[in-house]
Amino acid sequence: AQSVTQPDIHITVSEGASLELRCNYSYGATPYLFWYVQSPGQGLQLLLKYFSGDTLVQGIKGFEAEFKRSQSSFNLRKPSVHWSDAAEYFCAVGGAGGNKLVFGAGTILRVKS
Amino acid sequence: KAGVTQTPRYLIKTRGQQVTLSCSPISGHRSVSWYQQTPGQGLQFLFEYFSETQRNKGNFPGRFSGRQFSNSRSEMNVSTLELGDSALYLCASSRVNTGELFFGEGSRLTVL
Numbered sequence: 380a381q382s383v384t385q386p387d388i389h390i391t392v393s394e395g396a397s398l399e400l401r402c403n404y405s406y407g408a409t410p411y412l413f414w415y416v417q418s419p420g421q422g423l424q425l426l427l428k429y430f431s432g433d434t435l436v437q438g439i440k441g442f443e444a445e446f447k448r449s450q451s452s453f454n455l456r457k458p459s460v461h462w463s464d465a466a467e468y469f470c471a472v473g474g475a476g477g478n479k480l481v482f483g484a485g486t487i488l489r490v491k492s
Numbered sequence: 493k494a495g496v497t498q499t500p501r502y503l504i505k506t507r508g509q510q511v512t513l514s515c516s517p518i519s520g521h522r523s524v525s526w527y528q529q530t531p532g533q534g535l536q537f538l539f540e541y542f543s544e545t546q547r548n549k550g551n552f553p554g555r556f557s558g559r560q561f562s563n564s565r566s567e568m569n570v571s572t573l574e575l576g577d578s579a580l581y582l583c584a585s586s587r588v589n590t591g592e593l594f595f596g597e598g599s600r601l602t603v604l
Contacts, residue, residue: 411591422496422582422595430590469535473591478525478584479548480591482535 383483391489400455402470412453413471465490496596510571513599517585524566529580
């Protein structure tokens, strides 16, 4: 069965510090992997995606993620966090041919000044 | 370019009633997906429509249904509402079949 695990429910980082959000997935075929962000009262916004090729992908707002097939992981990183990055982050997995995604439970990021 | 528009944004219903939610996708997007978001279950896929046909369906009871019109606008309906149907219902549109979804702000349903 397809599943996504985000081990950290909450993470607090200081503004300017680096960030890594963890994501592990289980998927029977070649996965399409995504990170979405949701601000309070808003819908989700796509940060970045991985389909194939280079395992380090760049996204919007200075985020990047690295796909590691051997570890079934797709961790999200940012070298320097800004207060405006405070939000909930969701990792998701899907496959070719459709838009049915399986989402992780989300990680709430708090940024302290 | 206008984003995904969902109406109504907020609504309150009582158990046993039914509700219809509407979604207008981004112009040119032919795929519309619906997701339910709750604190306990997180984000769960309901169904996806493409060119007026249901292409994928999640694991929800038959009380949850949807449709898509020729202009790609979509509606979802929940009949015989239960307390557990209280949730944020998110609509997402896409131009491609790769999971790159553009979400609306959602319709928050409260069932009393």
